[in-house]
Amino acid sequence: MALDQAIARKLTEIVGVQNAGTEVEARICHSYDASKQSAMPDIVLKPATTEEVSEIVKCANENSIPVVTWAGGSGLSGGAIPLKGGIALDTCRMNRIIEIDTKNMTATVQPGIVVTEFQNEVAKLCLLYPPDPASADFCTIGGNISECAGGLRCIKYGVTRDYVLGLEVVLPDGSITRFGGKMLKSVSGYDVMRLFVGSEGTLGVFTEATLKLIPLPPCVEAFSAFLNDTNLAMELVHEVLSIGELPRAIEFMDRNTMKAVRNHSKFDFPEETGAFLLVEYDGWHSEAVRASAEKAFKVVSAKALQSKFAANQKERDALWAVRKASSPALYSLSSKKLSEDVSVPRTQIGPMLTAINTIEKAYGLTIACFGHAGDGNIHINVIVPEDMDKHDPKIEKMIAEIFERAMELKGTLSGEHGIGNLKAKYMHLEFSEREIELMKSLKKTIDPKGIMNPGKIFV
Numbered sequence: 001m002a003l004d005q006a007i008a009r010k011l012t013e014i015v016g017v018q019n020a021g022t023e024v025e026a027r028i029c030h031s032y033d034a035s036k037q038s039a040m041p042d043i044v045l046k047p048a049t050t051e052e053v054s055e056i057v058k059c060a061n062e063n064s065i066p067v068v069t070w071a072g073g074s075g076l077s078g079g080a081i082p083l084k085g086g087i088a089l090d091t092c093r094m095n096r097i098i099e100i101d102t103k104n105m106t107a108t109v110q111p112g113i114v115v116t117e118f119q120n121e122v123a124k125l126c127l128l129y130p131p132d133p134a135s136a137d138f139c140t141i142g143g144n145i146s147e148c149a150g151g152l153r154c155i156k157y158g159v160t161r162d163y164v165l166g167l168e169v170v171l172p173d174g175s176i177t178r179f180g181g182k183m184l185k186s187v188s189g190y191d192v193m194r195l196f197v198g199s200e201g202t203l204g205v206f207t208e209a210t211l212k213l214i215p216l217p218p219c220v221e222a223f224s225a226f227l228n229d230t231n232l233a234m235e236l237v238h239e240v241l242s243i244g245e246l247p248r249a250i251e252f253m254d255r256n257t258m259k260a261v262r263n264h265s266k267f268d269f270p271e272e273t274g275a276f277l278l279v280e281y282d283g284w285h286s287e288a289v290r291a292s293a294e295k296a297f298k299v300v301s302a303k304a305l306q307s308k309f310a311a312n313q314k315e316r317d318a319l320w321a322v323r324k325a326s327s328p329a330l331y332s333l334s335s336k337k338l339s340e341d342v343s344v345p346r347t348q349i350g351p352m353l354t355a356i357n358t359i360e361k362a363y364g365l366t367i368a369c370f371g372h373a374g375d376g377n378i379h380i381n382v383i384v385p386e387d388m389d390k391h392d393p394k395i396e397k398m399i400a401e402i403f404e405r406a407m408e409l410k411g412t413l414s415g416e417h418g419i420g421n422l423k424a425k426y427m428h429l430e431f432s433e434r435e436i437e438l439m440k441s442l443k444k445t446i447d448p449k450g451i452m453n454p455g456k457i458f459v
């Protein structure tokens, strides 16, 4: 849909000509995200204030123009793709920390701030904002709230949802609303704020967020182990957890991932490695943290092919380097790699990995898995050969089977990447017709004209 010239002029006036773009270069830069899809917006707007966002959205609503909020563009489910054209509303100029309230341990920020920048600022005050997606260096708080991002430390600290105390939202009619605040407790009325967290840009534009902080734990200990197979790795995860102290991360990689890491990097580990575990503890008392980590290390190293307890930060970084090599190593197998992120109850990770092995054999395509063994979130990487179309019916059937197995194990389609447009067609596997109807009716109540990020979550 081409944008009416008069409306384009009106929208441009709201943000100023230097912060608006209808030329193809600006639009291309807002046509994609990390899901490797693309669709062009008609105009790119970079507002600086809540009032400007409100005016943009009001104009869009009056003229039934789609609004897609575009932040870091790191989404993996197509959330920021302007599927139906319209406005790409880029939050890059709304990137200020408004306040860090050390006594209430909260921070109020604009949505466009990059997660690591925010974390570094609060760390200077010995405070921690725990959600830590692997993309933290280039994704934003607004994008994280919209996707309810997770990350590496969820087993101990939870996900983004657990840290959002207050939200300012521009609703699809342009009105400015506020939910929550600095209170840690509130049970007044329906918890509408929570509905917005994880809503994937389909209900409104977040223009300010108040986030919970915690004291920064200064002590960290970590170890890793190369193991025979993932069954043993999952057994050890349960043993580690039964020690009593929660680690802040338990990461795993499977045999195919380790094979790719071996070929792609120079890490030295036993040829027969079929699984990798990395366990990290943190806390406020060094002796207690060390004691828990050593106890867990004893359990794991007794059954490992090779293991290492890191003596200092440099050695911890070296352990993490192995885990962080997974994604680039798998991309080196195929640029068409697909990444799913089902989540299952922790005890079902083993059965899920077994089911994936069966699917892999049946379809004759490599599937490599790694992820967060502590919270059940498995990153499933389907290595689509370069000469194959990733929309090939065989691939689609295989993905559907993976989701079906996850549902049988009482899991969910996505642990942290969201539904976007990519997984919309599988929603019926997880939800009944009535449940989807209920979600759609909430969307219709808040966004009757359907201008907010159309084509996402629902088909």
Ligand SMILES: Cc1cc2nc3c(=O)[nH]c(=O)nc-3n(C[C@H](O)[C@H](O)[C@H](O)COP(=O)(O)OP(=O)(O)OC[C@H]3O[C@@H](n4cnc5c(N)ncnc54)[C@H](O)[C@@H]3O)c2cc1C
Binding pocket: 033, 034, 068, 069, 070, 071, 072, 073, 074, 075, 076, 078, 079, 080, 091, 111, 112, 132, 133, 134, 135, 138, 139, 140, 141, 142, 143, 144, 145, 146, 147, 148, 149, 150, 151, 152, 200, 201, 202, 204, 205, 206, 207, 416, 417, 453
């Ligand atoms: C290498 C890599 C590693 C990753 N690792 C993780 C990980 O460990 N854990 C994890 O959870 N995710 C991970 N992701 C996925 C991605 O980083 C997250 O989904 C992140 O939250 C997206 O943030 P963004 O700022 O890039 O948002 P975008 O991709 O720009 O947008 C994502 C969605 O948020 C909406 N949105 C953005 N800002 C607002 C706002 N202010 N108001 C309303 N809606 C808004 C958009 O419309 C879109 O629907 C990873 C991605 C990559 C590429």
